[in-house]
Amino acid sequence: MAQAQTDAIDPPIPVLDVPGADATRGGLPRREDLTWEQRLIVDSSAVADLGLRTAIASVISATMLPRMAMSALRPSDTRAEHAALEFYADLAAGKDPAASFPAPTRPPRVSTRPANPIAEWTARGRVENLRFASSFEAVNPAVRDRRLGYARNSVVHAQHWRHDDGPHPTLCLIHGFMGSAYLFNGLFFSLPWFYRAGYDIVLYTLPFHGRRAERGSPFSGYGYFADGLAGFAEAMAQAVHDFRSVLDHLEYTGVDRIALTGMSLGGYTSALIAGVDDRVQAVIPNVPVVTPDAAFDDWFPANLLVKLGNRMTHTDQDLMTAASAYHSPLNYRPLVPKDRRLIITGLGDRLAPPEQAERLWQHWDRCAFHWFPGNHVLHVSQPDYLRRMTRFLSEFMFD
Template sequence: MDVNPVDPPIPVPDVPGADATARGLPRRIDLTARQRFIVDASAVADLGLRTAIASLLATTMLPTLAGGLSRSQSRAEREQLEFYADLAEAKDPTRSFPAPSDVPRVSSRTANPVAEWIAKGRVHNIRFNSSFTAVNPALRAQCRSFTRNNVVHAQHWRHDDGPHPTLCLIHGFMGSPYLFNGLFFSLPWFFRSGYDVLLYTMPFHGRRAEKGSPFSGHGFFANGFSGFAEAMAQAVHDFRSIIDYLEFTGVDRIALTGMSLGGYTSALIASVDDRIQAVIPNVPVVAPDQTVDEWFPANKVVALRNLLSNTDSDLTGAATLYSSPLNYVPLVPKDRRLIITGLGDRLAPPHQAEMLWEHWDRCAFHWFPGNHILHVSQPDYLRRMTRFMRDFMFD
């Protein structure tokens, strides 16, 4: 199998990164002058993008401020936080994320010709009804009311000669289009290298966005903390149904990668389901509460909402652990975990990836000198991914 992928269709400067050392990510003094320039320029560009996304999130969360003025709403919010904090304290993924009980009944149709032209193979869009039931009983009626979100969507690239080892990709916040993700991650090259490919649509994104949603992903943060917790629970549940479907079709080896929110989700799934052969979180967030603290102006809206509802910050932090991969023991063996981060990333700062690295027993860890979107030296980390997966995905 060739370990040198084609040049990514989205051109990026090829400034090499490297694997982390035993001390972790490099210090600034350890970088070359060229790498320092790329990191600094990437960080400045990311700050602008972060502010734009944080402003969008702040607007999304504004309606929840009104609930903070209601005594009954404030009490309900505290009760919900206590519910997730209690689950998090148990550190039991079987309680936090119950497995689907049935293999989904999947409907499939041929994707558009552009998708098949890009993949150079058979591409199908699949869908099925989600069997997810809200973990918190108080939210089950609300979650059932999200009719579009409760239909799971994915795109499946398959070879004609039967099931192959499958690389699954989970996109980031607002980044659900199949075409973009297929090109950004050079998935046609992985497909030509022998992998089947599956692109999973996260809850409230793409075709799963509810009618009237102003943008893809709006519902993830529009329903307060409890809404985010249940969205993550559903993301895990529905992906496990995807694994059930893949196994039903004969797939016996699955590798999972994801970017940003998808990196967070992939790391969490690796602590919930032991059927994953390899996991590669890419620029992951692992402690969302700490990340939002740095995201102006969203951090101000969160602080005001907590003040109005008299929410205890320690309780919020404890509840946030419910969906954090830092709260659970990884089920994927250490030699099959690889973390990728960008030193100039200011949306998912590299120290978040380093926290996951420490929790994951200092597994394989690769950095590049770009930011959250501009993955400088992407060809380098694609080659790293290929070498990493080759032996146990194609034995």
């Protein structure tokens, strides 16, 4: 089996190779601890991120507005939303991942077909698209009928880059919000390099993204926020459930070592999965949010819309926070061993501020923690953290 390499990495998308570093025992560095070059990149990338954050927050606001308006105009909808929040808050209070995220009870029946020639050219190898019917049933009985109506979302999609000489250690990637395109993720995360280094690759599609988006959805990921806070909670529950079915499939095909990484919403999901399923050998959340309700406080104009909606529907902020804990990785102890956890964050990130990653680091017993001087999508020192990922994974993913 091929050995993972640790030599120079040339990402398909060229970026500056400005080094970051691991956090110290005290956490992330202070601004005065950075070099002038790092400070320049952090400051300029933070300014750029504010514009992106405002654009994404505006999209989310437009998605949430119809649901909030209906809840404000129809008292029955308000009562149902409050009951749902209390349901998830009660589940979160138990801090029991088995109760919060029940495991699939049957293996998936997976169908495969060759991917398009562009995918095979990108990987320089064999690439298949996977699909199977989701066995997910809404955790909250009150919303099950509505969730069953999402036909396209009930089919799980993933792309699998496989070597011809049998199953290899597999690196799974979960994309960010609205960023489900396989080609983009393959190039952004330099997955062809990992493939050549000996890994099989799985790109997992989150609920309501890509081919899982319902017909008429204005953008990939629309369904995550279209049904309010209860809908977001169920989307997170389904994301965990369906990925566990992917794990079932990989195990069935003989894969015995699986590492998981993800960016942004994918980082949030991967960190949550690390507290739910112990079959993941290593986890690397990249620029994750871990408390979305707190992160939203700075997301203009979504923050104003949420506050307005709460006033109109008499929703208590404490109840929202308690319900949001249901799908937060901070609510569950990690099942992945400490020496197999690595968190990556950008000091200039304003969508998922580095303080969010630092909270996860503290919850995860101050595990390996790497920072880079960039923002949420401009990972200007990506070659540096790709080398860090490679060193980290090679210790236990290959003999």
